[in-house]
Amino acid sequence: MKEFLHIELLHIGDYQIMVYHILALAGIFIGTKLILFITYRIFLRQIKTKSYDEGRSLAFxxxxxxxLIxxxxxxxxxxxGIKLTLLLAGSAALLVGLGLGIQQFFNDLVSGLVLLIEGTVTVGDIVELDGLVGKITEINMRTSSVATRDNIMIIVPNSKLVGDNVINWSHNREATRFHVEVGVAYxxxxxxxxxxxxxSALKNSYVAKKPEPFTRFIEFGDSSLNLEVYFWTRNMWEIEFVKSEIRKEIYAAFNRENITIPFPQRDIHVHSNQKN
Known part of the structure; x- marks a missing residue:
């Protein structure tokens, strides 16, 4: 058996690859995959039992x-038989040259580590970046995947999520406040x-009862008295649908009570300059 393990498979200069090298590499690969599989199953079980937050669990x-990799x-x-110290020392100059040429690449890598450790943005969060609203579906070392409401997948460099102004609607894990405007006739x-x-707002099942919704008279418009209703909801991903349903309820209630929602009107005066 010992002789079998020391059978030479490849010889390059002073370097030799034996059978036991291949078996050791296979053992390391299989062991790493097994540990990752068990770890993932443990985290998945914790997520299903709601013991840990899904985004933080996936980040960990x-x-x-x-x-492990x-x-x-x-x-x-x-x-x-490859010494890491010699390998790093020999590639130091190369790494410096690469670092100068691909600074953005390393910036994205470091930003990925920051996201995973700090947890400012995690998987499942709804974010607004450059006017685009999307859900974080995956955070990798260099890039993150963001799914829009149209189910379009966008690959975003991690440096943008760390360095740019990002609105995280899910960051506080609590309900977020939104509002709907409506005008009534003078x-x-x-x-x-x-x-x-x-x-109308409270009829919607997605609207939180606590804090309670409230209304506000915001201005005297050109042709209407403008009101707003403020409400809280945890369903940020479908907020436009929630607003639409609330508007429908308001419109139906106003019709039942004969309350008019005016539309802009303009009076046109025509002056005739006729010479006799």
């Missing part, structure tokens, strides 16, 4: 995954109109 798993590569190189009983608006 990604960190463990990268650490790096450790496996290092162990594999050591097993093959002469309308505003107190009655506000009661109808509040009732």
């Amino acid at each position: 798993y990604q960190i463990i995954k990268y650490v 790096v450790a496996a590569i290092a162990a594999g190189l050591e097993t093959m 002469g309308t009983d505003l107190n009655h109109a506000e009661r109808l608006i509040l009732q």
Whole structure:
């Protein structure tokens, strides 16, 4: 058996690859895959039982995954007889040259580590970046995947999520406040109109009962008295649908109570300059 393990498979200069090198590499590979599989199953079980937040759990798993992969590569190189210290020293000049040429690449890598460790943005969060609203579906070392409401997948460099102004609607894990505007005709009983608006908002199952929705008279418009209803919801991803349903309820309630929603009107005066 010992003689079999020391059978030479490849000879390059002073370097030899034996059977036991291949078996050791296979063992390291299989062991790493097995540990990652078990770790993932543990985190998946915790997510299903709601013991841990899904985004944070996946972030911790990604960190463990990268650490194990790096450790496996290092162990594999050591097993093959390649000294990491000599390898790093010999490639130092090359790494400096590469660093100057691909600074953005390394910036994205570092930003990926920051996201995974700090957890400012995690998988499942709804974010707004450059006016685009999307859901974080995956955070990798260099890039993150963001799915829009149109189910279009966008690959975003991690440096943008760290360095740019990003609105994270899910960051506080609590309900977020939104509002819907509506105008009523001059002469309308505003107190009655506000009661109808509040009732319309509370009919929606996605609107939180605590904090309670409230209305506000915001301005005297050109042709209407403008009101707003403010409400809280945890369903940020489908907020446009929620707003649409609330508007429908308000419109139906106003029709039942004969409250007019005016539209802009313009009077045109025609002056005739006729000479006798």
